[in-house]
Amino acid sequence: MPEIDIHICEVGPRDGLQNTKTFMPTEAKKAWISALAASGLPEIEACSFVNPKLIAQFTDAAEVAAHALTLPGVEVSALVPNLKGAERAAAAGIRRIILPISASEAHSHSNVRKSVDEQVAELERIVALRDGQAGAGRLRVVAGISTAFGCTLQGAVPEADVIRLCARTAATGVNGVSIADTVGYANPVQVRRLISAVRAEIGLKLATAHFHNTRGLGLANCLAAIEAGVMSLDSSMAGLGGCPYAPGASGNVITEDLVFMLEAMGLRTGVNIGRLLEARAILEAALPGAEFYGHLSKAGLPKGFRPAEAA
Amino acid sequence: MPEIDIHICEVGPRDGLQNTKTFMPTEAKKAWISALAASGLPEIEACSFVNPKLIAQFTDAAEVAAHALTLPGVEVSALVPNLKGAERAAAAGIRRIILPISASEAHSHSNVRKSVDEQVAELERIVALRDGQAGAGRLRVVAGISTAFGCTLQGAVPEADVIRLCARTAATGVNGVSIADTVGYANPVQVRRLISAVRAEIGLKLATAHFHNTRGLGLANCLAAIEAGVMSLDSSMAGLGGCPYAPGASGNVITEDLVFMLEAMGLRTGVNIGRLLEARAILEAALPGAEFYGHLSKAGLPKGFRPAEAA
Numbered sequence: 001m002p003e004i005d006i007h008i009c010e011v012g013p014r015d016g017l018q019n020t021k022t023f024m025p026t027e028a029k030k031a032w033i034s035a036l037a038a039s040g041l042p043e044i045e046a047c048s049f050v051n052p053k054l055i056a057q058f059t060d061a062a063e064v065a066a067h068a069l070t071l072p073g074v075e076v077s078a079l080v081p082n083l084k085g086a087e088r089a090a091a092a093g094i095r096r097i098i099l100p101i102s103a104s105e106a107h108s109h110s111n112v113r114k115s116v117d118e119q120v121a122e123l124e125r126i127v128a129l130r131d132g133q134a135g136a137g138r139l140r141v142v143a144g145i146s147t148a149f150g151c152t153l154q155g156a157v158p159e160a161d162v163i164r165l166c167a168r169t170a171a172t173g174v175n176g177v178s179i180a181d182t183v184g185y186a187n188p189v190q191v192r193r194l195i196s197a198v199r200a201e202i203g204l205k206l207a208t209a210h211f212h213n214t215r216g217l218g219l220a221n222c223l224a225a226i227e228a229g230v231m232s233l234d235s236s237m238a239g240l241g242g243c244p245y246a247p248g249a250s251g252n253v254i255t256e257d258l259v260f261m262l263e264a265m266g267l268r269t270g271v272n273i274g275r276l277l278e279a280r281a282i283l284e285a286a287l288p289g290a291e292f293y294g295h296l297s298k299a300g301l302p303k304g305f306r307p308a309e310a311a
Numbered sequence: 312m313p314e315i316d317i318h319i320c321e322v323g324p325r326d327g328l329q330n331t332k333t334f335m336p337t338e339a340k341k342a343w344i345s346a347l348a349a350s351g352l353p354e355i356e357a358c359s360f361v362n363p364k365l366i367a368q369f370t371d372a373a374e375v376a377a378h379a380l381t382l383p384g385v386e387v388s389a390l391v392p393n394l395k396g397a398e399r400a401a402a403a404g405i406r407r408i409i410l411p412i413s414a415s416e417a418h419s420h421s422n423v424r425k426s427v428d429e430q431v432a433e434l435e436r437i438v439a440l441r442d443g444q445a446g447a448g449r450l451r452v453v454a455g456i457s458t459a460f461g462c463t464l465q466g467a468v469p470e471a472d473v474i475r476l477c478a479r480t481a482a483t484g485v486n487g488v489s490i491a492d493t494v495g496y497a498n499p500v501q502v503r504r505l506i507s508a509v510r511a512e513i514g515l516k517l518a519t520a521h522f523h524n525t526r527g528l529g530l531a532n533c534l535a536a537i538e539a540g541v542m543s544l545d546s547s548m549a550g551l552g553g554c555p556y557a558p559g560a561s562g563n564v565i566t567e568d569l570v571f572m573l574e575a576m577g578l579r580t581g582v583n584i585g586r587l588l589e590a591r592a593i594l595e596a597a598l599p600g601a602e603f604y605g606h607l608s609k610a611g612l613p614k615g616f617r618p619a620e621a622a
Contacts (some may be wrong), residue, residue, distance in 0.1 A: 115480035155615035184606075185613040187575035188534050215613075216568035216606035217575075219531040223499050257527035264528075295527030296496075302496040302526075304466035 005267040005308070007232040009043040009208065010036050010255055012283070013064070014079050016240030017057045018048060020290055026060040026288035030067040033130065035279035036237070037071040040271045041255075044068060045077045045098070045234070049085035058283065065092040079144075081112050086126045090139055098142045099123055101169060103162045104151035107182070111146065117267035120168055127173050142207065143169035143179045148194065150185030159194055166198045166206065175208035178234070181221065184214020184242075188224035194229035208236040211253050212242065213293070219261055226267075237280055239293030254294045256280065263307040273301065316578040316619070320354040321347050322517065323594070325390050327551030328368045329359060331601055332525070337371040339597035341378040346590035348382040351582045352566075355379060356388045356409070356545070357571040360396035376403040390455075392423050397437045399452055409453045409489060410434050412480060414473045415462035418493070420611070422457065431479055437614065438484050453518065454480035455489045459505065461496030470505055477509045477517065487518030489545070492532065495525020495553075499535035506539035521545040522564050523553065524604070529564035530572055537578075544569065548591055550604030565605040567591060574618040586617055 004067035013033055017024055024032075036044055046068040047061040061078070068076040075243045080086045089097050102108035108116045123143055130139040147154070148162045166177050179198060181191075191209075198206050209225040210233075211218050222233055235258045239251030259271045273296075280297055324344055335343075347355055357379040358372040372389070379387040388407035391397045400408050412430045413419035417504055419427045434454055441450040458465070459473045477488050491511060492502075502520075509517045520536040521544070522529050533544055546569045550562030570582045584607075591608055 083500065144610060150613055152614055155613070183613075184610065187572055189576040214610045216565065217530060217569055217572050219528060220534045220572060223531045223534060254527065260526055261498055261528050261531060265500040295525060299525045302466070302494075303463055304463055 001163075003268060004042060004261050004270045005231070006226065006269055007042055008239060008255065008258065008269055008271065009045055009077065009232065009234045010041045011045040011210070011234045011252065012036075012236040012240045012255070013237070014045040014048050015234070015252060016238075019241045020057065020287060022287055022290065023057060024117060024286055026063055026280075029060070029064050032279060032282050032286060033064070033068050034071060035066070035275070035282050037074040037129045039275035039279055040269075041074060041236065041276075041279060042270055043075040043077060043096075045079065048079040048081070049088040049092075050079070050081050051093045062088070062092040065089070065094055069093050077142075080126070082122050083125045083129065086129055086139070086141075090129070090133075094139075095137065096140045096142065097126070098144045099126060100144045100146045100180075101165065102146040102151075103157045103165050104147040104154040106153035107147045110153060116165065123169060123174065124172050131173075140175040142178050143172075143174045144180055144210070145169070146180050147180045148179045149181040150183060152183045159197060162194060163197050163201050167201050170202040170205045174205070176256070177202060177205050178208040178210055179206060180210035181212055184212035184217070185210060186221050187217060188220050191221045191224040192228045195225055195230060199229060206230070208232040208234060211238055213251050213253050219237045219257060222253060222258060222261070235242045237276075237283055238297075240283070240290065251291070256294050256296045260301070261295045264305070266308050268308040273307065312577060313355060315581045316542070316579055317537065317573050318353055319566065319569065319580055319582065320356055320388065320543065320545045320561065321352045321548060322356040322521070322545045323347075323547040323549070323551045323566070325356040325359050325401065327547045327549075329366060330552045330607055331368065333598055333601065335468055337374055339488040339593075340371070340375050343383060343590060343593050343597060344375065344379050344414070344547045346593050348379070348385040350590055351580075352385060352587075353581055354388060354407075356390060356445045359390040359392070360399040360403075360569045361390070361392050373399070376400070380404050380408070386455075387560040391437070393433050394436045394440065397440055397450070397452075401440070401444075403452075407451045408437070408447065409455045410437060411457045411491075411617035412476065413457040413462075413493075414468050414476050415458040415465040417464035418458045419554070421464060427476065429549060431476075431483070434480060434485065435483050442484075451486040453487045453489050454483075454485045455491055455521070457491050457493045457541055459490045460480060460492040460501060461494060463494045470508060472507060474512050481513040481516045485516070488513060488516050489519040489521055490517060491521035491545075494521055495523035495528070497522060497532050498528060499531050502532045502535040503539045506536055506541060510540060514565060517541070519543040519545060522572050524550055524562050524564050525553065529569060533564060533569060533572070548587075548594055550610075551594070551601065562602070567605050567607045571607045571612070575616070577619045581620040584618065
């Protein structure tokens with residue numbers, strides 16, 4: 001397995017499909033996730049253990065997770081909206097879970113039907129669940145700070161609120177904190193400033209950054225986050241996804257373009273770009289009519305391009 | 312007139328239309344350029360004084376230039392492929408011209424049917440033309456270094472070749488040098504490294520950077536260029552354009568998204584985003600069937616967004 005400079009978590013099967021109208025057949029999900037893993041992606045957020053009555057896309061979460069967990073060399077994570085989701089994820093064999101907690105009170109009510117305080121209490125219960133588990137197979141729990149860079153409902157989100165929420169969630173004993181631009185409001189200056197401030201508060205507990213590409217700044221924000229010291233980024237194949245509460249949302253950071261940018265910059269991702277594009281072909285065939293983004297898949301690699309591994 | 316931190320030159324009427332199959336009617340070009348100027352853009356590359364037999368889009372270059380020159384508060388520039396073009400531009404009243412000179416020998420032959428040496432000689436003749444003019448209305452001559460970050464024909468372009476060509480062109484006495492990623496090969500690390508190296512060689516004669524968005528890295532590269540000290544960037548409304556010698560080319564840096572990124576970062580562009588989107592509507596109506604890019608025009612501004620001027 002190659003060494004990695006920047007860790008990419010592919011969130012398409014969760015964040016992407018969560019926002020897709022069509023149900024992707026379970027077998028197609030499995031084939032897609034297999035192809036994603038075969039490309040060398042080190043982590044895949046495979047599904048969400050949300051109530052299937054709320055999001056029908058994830059009715060098959062346990063089956064999809066079970067398949068993903070058979071794949072060698074890839075870490076499988078899942079989103080959970082609450083303790084019940086965490087218990088279902090654990091029962092399905094998932095070992096890394098992300099609980100979203102909004103920095104915006106308004107978004108918290110929209111997204112998980114709880115106040116921010118109630119969701120922090122939910123996080124504490126999930127951490128207690130983890131602490132009751134036996135050592136080796138224990139859950140790792142990540143607090144995903146949503147709307148950290150602004151909110152379509154509330155507008156600006158004070159940075160002090162985000163820093164305080166990161167500190168509160170870190171204090172619960174989570175394994176990591178992830179900071180998310182859920183609605184695509186972030187800009188590179190803000191990214192560097194906020195990440196530096198959060199790092200000053202909770203250090204390396206700030207593990208990951210998650211950007212959307214709603215206003216086209218996805219890669220520029222990833223660049224700024226790396227410069228601020230973040231070494232793990234979320235992205236979605238073909239930019240699939242967005243946010244149901246972000247009007248005109250046009251997708252996540254595009255995995256293929258992100259991998260190209262990083263490899264071109266000499267940063268190893270462990271991902272084989274050719275195989276990544278094969279996984280995209282599987283996705284496109286399985287979701288006719290969905291909106292797919294991305295430049296690299298159209299333009300191809302530069303003539304004579306050498307990925308970071310070969311440097 | 313507001314103070315400006317980053318100067319944007321809108322190249323859509325030249326670089327965009329050069330790559331558009333449909334002829335844009337002259338009156339529509341005038342209306343579009345008027346709307347672009349009304350948005351506060353400080354510079355518009357209005358046309359190309361290329362042989363109309365080669366690119367029919369610019370048959371009306373003199374008429375378009377004459378119109379643009381009537382607009383208050385905007386600098387009008389034009390591309391010229393050779394001395395003859397420079398003479399035509401000067402006769403049309405243009406005062407700022409850009410001569411493309413490829414860093415790649417193969418691209419030079421494709422693009423201007425001359426070797427790099429022959430094109431440098433052409434630049435010397437244009438500088439002599441300028442030096443023969445009376446003081447106040449003199450031409451300003453910019454050398455546009457094409458394929459500075461790689462070439463679809465040649466592949467990698469050695470940085471030493473680019474630095475040497477920048478030094479040669481600066482030594483001719485040009486008013487400025489512009490560095491261009493003609494085919495969308497650049498990445499942010501390369502941008503910072505090459506711009507720093509060119510700056511070390513020719514200082515502030517390196518005036519402008521010009522990126523394409525072929526592989527989606529346009530804004531990330533603009534960010535890197537600004538961090539390396541560049542204060543003037545080219546971009547194209549709706550990302551219109553590309554390069555006829557870049558297969559799968561998907562457009563220029565998108566002006567609307569660039570203005571949004573800069574203003575969100577607190578950098579003043581002098582551009583009113585609302586008026587910029589009005590100019591886009593004129594463009595879209597005038598070129599049915601063309602491919603338009605851009606995220607901001609779909610997603611709109613963040614709730615409570617304040618441009619840099621109001622900060």
